[in-house]
Amino acid sequence: MSEFIVPEYRYCPQCGAKTKDRKIDEQVVKVCAAKCGFGFFNNPTPVVAVIVETPEGVVLAHDVSWPKGMISVITGYVDPHEIPQQTAIRETHEELGLNAYDPQFVGHYMFHQKNQLIIAYAVKAQGEITLNHELDDYRIIPIEKLKVWLGPTGNAVADWLANKKR
Numbered sequence: 001m002s003e004f005i006v007p008e009y010r011y012c013p014q015c016g017a018k019t020k021d022r023k024i025d026e027q028v029v030k031v032c033a034a035k036c037g038f039g040f041f042n043n044p045t046p047v048v049a050v051i052v053e054t055p056e057g058v059v060l061a062h063d064v065s066w067p068k069g070m071i072s073v074i075t076g077y078v079d080p081h082e083i084p085q086q087t088a089i090r091e092t093h094e095e096l097g098l099n100a101y102d103p104q105f106v107g108h109y110m111f112h113q114k115n116q117l118i119i120a121y122a123v124k125a126q127g128e129i130t131l132n133h134e135l136d137d138y139r140i141i142p143i144e145k146l147k148v149w150l151g152p153t154g155n156a157v158a159d160w161l162a163n164k165k166r
């Protein structure tokens with residue numbers, strides 16, 4: 001997933017005037033000081049994480065922007081008007097070249113550093129892995145050898161594994 005800077009909106013993107021902070025309910029909102037109507041609520045960005053399960057195991061991939069050796073489940077932004085379940089299928093195809101089916105909702109997780117709401121799905125997938133430009137390496141980990149990691153996607157994998165063992 002590409003990195004984007006969260007906008008500060010010191011100036012109104014609509015009319016160019018300065019913005020000011022206004023407290024609406026419990027949230028500090030950037031509003032246009034010239035009162036053109038612009039307001040920035042900094043709502044969390046929905047991001048779908050996909051636990052891709054192939055007959056050999058779970059696919060963990062290395063993003064080109066990550067430190068060497070770091071691998072994780074794939075993630076992707078929800079497209080405009082897209083249902084997260086469709087995002088899971090689409091991202092599996094786009095990033096790994098695999099046909100995904102049977103998406104199962106795993107849970108919601110918060111990635112606080114990026115203000116992202118992680119919506120985790122598990123899918124079954126088949127086919128030959130072809131990485132897209134965002135990824136440059138992958139491993140398929142047999143489920144019994146899958147180790148979880150810290151952070152929201154690791155928590156999703158932990159919950160998925162715990163549920164599987166029930």
Ligand SMILES: [Zn+2]
Pocket residue numbers: 012013014015016017032033034035036037038
């Ligand atoms: Zn304005």
